[in-house]
Amino acid sequence: MTSDLINGSPSSGGIRNDEASTLIESVRDSMPSDGSFDRKRLKDLALKLSIALETPGETAQRIAYLPAQTAVVRIANRLNIFHILATSNGPKSGTELAKMVGAEHALLIRLLRYLVSVATIGEVGVDSYVATNVTRSLSVPKIAAGVDHVCDSIAPCILALPNFLRKTKYQNPTDLAHCPFQDAFSTTDTMFEWYPKNPENLESFNMWMTGQREGRANWLDFFPLEEQLVRGFKDGKSDVMLVDVGGGVGHEVQAIKEKYPAIPGRFVLQDVPSxxxxxxxxxxxxxxxxxxLTPQPVKGSRVYYLRNILHDWPDDKSELILSQIAAAMTPGYSMILINELMIPDQGANAIATQLDICMMSVFAATERTDTQYAKLMDKAGLKVERTWSDTSDGAESIMKVVLKKESGPV
Structure with missing residues (x-):
């Protein structure tokens, strides 16, 4: 049966592929008769099987035209298509949708056909469209913001990467002020300087920061916060439990307070004025x-928390950020919790590797391996004491970092 699915003559377009045969058997083995299955494993196998069954032309189409999907979904976000379909009681025609969103019917039909073809919306008849699970996901503002953020701020930098690397003779980018971002937006600003001048882009970024964890474990689900933070806390009126360094608008502190409402101590949110x-x-x-990048003003906090900070900066600036915190730490008492993706030496997942390409293109920065983090900490006078990772997909990790020369418990 398996060979019948994939074998055929070249003239019939069939594919003879031992890899596909193996993957089909693996899919079967991953679906036990009791109906239970490992979602992530099955999804990964299904993707590998789909790719293994591609013809060379299909491979080129899949890779080359990925930007089209980002662009069309971005347009649909602006037209509110996903929200309309997700909140409708039944199918909508192209004519109805065109009137509702104010777009020309001929244009909208072309966009809708494409969205159906990439399984983003459903089609139940001629010119009759409905919501799917993907539609409903994209109707959530903070999820849609991820597409908006990438389309408007990240994709131009990634598309500028090939020519930038050719121009620089394929050297690893390490200068924040000289990377594909400047070429993409014809600016001398870094993205940190550019964002305040482009508030719509900044709004999409901030919203996406709250949505990118949807469907993934939160660090508070696998990190023993009370054991690591509360135990040993001085607990005086003026004592600081946690400083959220570069913490944005405060989502992380809110999450901690919600999960641990009785947690003691002061919580300090730090970021730039805007x-x-x-x-x-x-x-x-x-x-x-x-x-x-300047000296840390809060001395002796129990915890200094950094989420997705270091991956925005090359090694020299990351070392400076860490050194400024290290100088404020109390030996044997203070710790840094670093919440970042960690890339394994083998079998890295797409979430981490594609984000690494983004960081290279936008900030001349990088997602790091545990070995790279260990070297970085050592330069800053720190050491990684322990790491906790999300076992469901390995996409998120928490590193507990302490001073390299501890003087013992306080």
Missing amino acids: TIKQARLVPGMEAMEHDF
């Missing part, structure tokens, strides 16, 4: 303007 103005404060949370 971001702190948008901070969403909750009881027990303070906002502080701070540039993390």
